[in-house]
Amino acid sequence: MLAYFLLLVPLPPLGGFLLLALDPYRLERRAVMAVALAAGIAPLVLFLPVALGYFAGSIGDTIAPAFTLNFGQFEVALAMQLDALSAIAALTVTVVASCVMIYAADYMASARVADLRRFFALMNLFLAGMLSVVMAADSIVFFLGWELMGLCSFFLISYNMNSPRAFAAGRKAFVMTRIADAALLAGLLLLFLEATSVRIADLIPAGLAAPEQRAVVIAVLLLVGALGKSAQLPFQTWLPTAMAGPTPVSALLHSATMVAAGAILLIRFAPLIEAHPGVAAATAIAGVATAVFGALCAVAQTDIKRLLAYSSISQIGFMLLAVGMGAPGVAMAHFVVHALFKSLLFMSAGVLSHASGGTTEIRRLRGSAYAAPISFATYVVGAAALAGFPILSAGWWSKEAVLGAAVMAGPFGQFLWLVALGSAALTGVYAYRPVWSALRSPVEPLPAIKENWLAVGPLIFLATASVLGSFLVGPIVRTMGGTVPHAGLGVEVMGALAAIAGLIGSVVVSFSPVWSARIKRARRLRAGMQMDAIYYAFLVRPYRRVVHKLSGRNARKDTSHEAETDRTDGGMGDPVGTATVNLGLWLARVVTAPFVPDRFDLVTMRSTREVRRAGVWARRLQTGRLRTYVMAIAFGLGVLVILGWGMTWG
Amino acid sequence: MTPLNILLVLSAGLFFAGLFGVAARRTILMQLISLEIMLSGPALGFVAVGAYHGSVEGTGMFLMVLGLAAAEVALGLAIYLHMRRATGGDSDLAHRLRG
Numbered sequence: 001m002l003a004y005f006l007l008l009v010p011l012p013p014l015g016g017f018l019l020l021a022l023d024p025y026r027l028e029r030r031a032v033m034a035v036a037l038a039a040g041i042a043p044l045v046l047f048l049p050v051a052l053g054y055f056a057g058s059i060g061d062t063i064a065p066a067f068t069l070n071f072g073q074f075e076v077a078l079a080m081q082l083d084a085l086s087a088i089a090a091l092t093v094t095v096v097a098s099c100v101m102i103y104a105a106d107y108m109a110s111a112r113v114a115d116l117r118r119f120f121a122l123m124n125l126f127l128a129g130m131l132s133v134v135m136a137a138d139s140i141v142f143f144l145g146w147e148l149m150g151l152c153s154f155f156l157i158s159y160n161m162n163s164p165r166a167f168a169a170g171r172k173a174f175v176m177t178r179i180a181d182a183a184l185l186a187g188l189l190l191l192f193l194e195a196t197s198v199r200i201a202d203l204i205p206a207g208l209a210a211p212e213q214r215a216v217v218i219a220v221l222l223l224v225g226a227l228g229k230s231a232q233l234p235f236q237t238w239l240p241t242a243m244a245g246p247t248p249v250s251a252l253l254h255s256a257t258m259v260a261a262g263a264i265l266l267i268r269f270a271p272l273i274e275a276h277p278g279v280a281a282a283t284a285i286a287g288v289a290t291a292v293f294g295a296l297c298a299v300a301q302t303d304i305k306r307l308l309a310y311s312s313i314s315q316i317g318f319m320l321l322a323v324g325m326g327a328p329g330v331a332m333a334h335f336v337v338h339a340l341f342k343s344l345l346f347m348s349a350g351v352l353s354h355a356s357g358g359t360t361e362i363r364r365l366r367g368s369a370y371a372a373p374i375s376f377a378t379y380v381v382g383a384a385a386l387a388g389f390p391i392l393s394a395g396w397w398s399k400e401a402v403l404g405a406a407v408m409a410g411p412f413g414q415f416l417w418l419v420a421l422g423s424a425a426l427t428g429v430y431a432y433r434p435v436w437s438a439l440r441s442p443v444e445p446l447p448a449i450k451e452n453w454l455a456v457g458p459l460i461f462l463a464t465a466s467v468l469g470s471f472l473v474g475p476i477v478r479t480m481g482g483t484v485p486h487a488g489l490g491v492e493v494m495g496a497l498a499a500i501a502g503l504i505g506s507v508v509v510s511f512s513p514v515w516s517a518r519i520k521r522a523r524r525l526r527a528g529m530q531m532d533a534i535y536y537a538f539l540v541r542p543y544r545r546v547v548h549k550l551s552g553r554n555a556r557k558d559t560s561h562e563a564e565t566d567r568t569d570g571g572m573g574d575p576v577g578t579a580t581v582n583l584g585l586w587l588a589r590v591v592t593a594p595f596v597p598d599r600f601d602l603v604t605m606r607s608t609r610e611v612r613r614a615g616v617w618a619r620r621l622q623t624g625r626l627r628t629y630v631m632a633i634a635f636g637l638g639v640l641v642i643l644g645w646g647m648t649w650g
Numbered sequence: 651m652t653p654l655n656i657l658l659v660l661s662a663g664l665f666f667a668g669l670f671g672v673a674a675r676r677t678i679l680m681q682l683i684s685l686e687i688m689l690s691g692p693a694l695g696f697v698a699v700g701a702y703h704g705s706v707e708g709t710g711m712f713l714m715v716l717g718l719a720a721a722e723v724a725l726g727l728a729i730y731l732h733m734r735r736a737t738g739g740d741s742d743l744a745h746r747l748r749g
Contacts, residue, residue: 623745624744624745624746625741625742625745626672626681626741626742626744626745627672627673627674627676627741627742630669630672630673631673634669634673
């Protein structure tokens, strides 16, 4: 019974997608909203009782089989599962998604109906994908949901179809995640060959039992997949530009859930990562490096959405650190808390930027605190959680647990702890910057906007959740089968001091003229260390040269960075892409062209003509005269009698 | 020729005479009369064979044929009356299946 209930959870958003995307009839604005909201909130309604039952202990780990196929020694079994990870993650996803959907109903209110349908259809499809990732009991459903999210991400970043920049951003995100997805697919397939089954419960022991070299390769491939999806170093470049999408997209996809899917992947396969100290160390180093990198870049941002984007990759870096330190439960707790406060931050930043005239520049947010006081208050709560304000905010508890896990992991961990502590302090520096900016008195008084309850309701709920989330950290870690690390009072005090230092630092960079000028000049850091340009120079341009050479085009033409990133036609001669087209044309020429006055066609056409003629002839039998029919019946009867008589002869 | 055979030949003759009537006549009323003759042929056959075997089923069958013929004539005459107004009682003119 319950098993089938699990399968139902991702279905409403999928149905919402099908209805909104494929319904051929015009839908009213209200109908679109109603379908989108119903489909977006239904998973929460369906899953909440299951999750509560699981946490209360009345429901155990369950696997809901959907479809099973056996061939040879291999077994392909599609299924959904309920365990500690999927219960916590799916509940977080459904809660955050419901809040974002309600908020989006207000945020997108001025969009055209066709755009609205597209937007909500993709958001619902994304939700279905994310739910299948977190609830999957097998690698196929997992990968399917993973790819679905990547696809929706591409479409939603490029939502604004008039902007070439949005298209370039979507394309970059798609290509970057695709590179990592290829690694993930390879890793999952290698695991499948080891286990001869796609069940995740079978994959992990098989991966552990695999020979050393193969196991390392698998673990590294999975790690690369997670790094790409979570925009960790060296794949981080796609996330800041992905902010070209609408704010609800950033709130749901590019902060709270989708980019955190990499962390979910690593938590799911944590035993494989932990089994090899080298891979675990690589995970932790990638996490810490991204945490510091993201925090540094975020400090230098002048755009609030880009600031929050860099903070996302920085926070996910903390999750990776926890996984690398052998504490996936702690990573899970940070995932939950981060999802709550980051979606809150994005959504309240969206309201604040509406209030200050639609700009997302931090400088121009001046005075928006007075125009939209409720959203400002919720933003402050979110920023406190992001910066890890001691004791009061949920972010402090989860970050403290991550730092504690690092300290307790030996000298290497303590080194990483120091770096992470610096990153935590930097988090404070950037997190409060928009707050101070919004508090300043405006240059000209902003008109107070009406804060719609559709927008503010989710904000208040999420703000409450990011304070009360403090009480969730311990239970989540214990549910995941770990213990909350207590590394001693000194470490905790250091964490609190780092957060307070961050607060002071943010005041300094916001109000000291020297420092704010320095931030204004930090152009290199603002552009994410210009990694985009480096990748362009060392990877994209050589690749394009090779492609141009192979396709015989002039490589010199049109190689400037701007010209190519802003180009939308994509009319590049691609030898791999044109190969299929050429093959098709050749096949058409060789195979079908000789039959162009097609003989088969001629035969069928002639036969239809004959059938018509036969019909004309047969119509003559139908005289309508009774006498004719009587004669025919009598004749037929006579023939039958003679036949019957002849039969009896033998 | 046994009496039974004479009767059977007679019944077959009645049947074919009726059939000829239905096929040859154009007047709907005459065709209806010929149909009755066609029905009476087998009915005679039933009675003759029943009497030959000394069983009552033949007579029962005859009664059923009688009832069937009565019903058929009742319907047929009603249709005939209607068609006579439309076509003047000529079955060849009534070939369009329209009232």
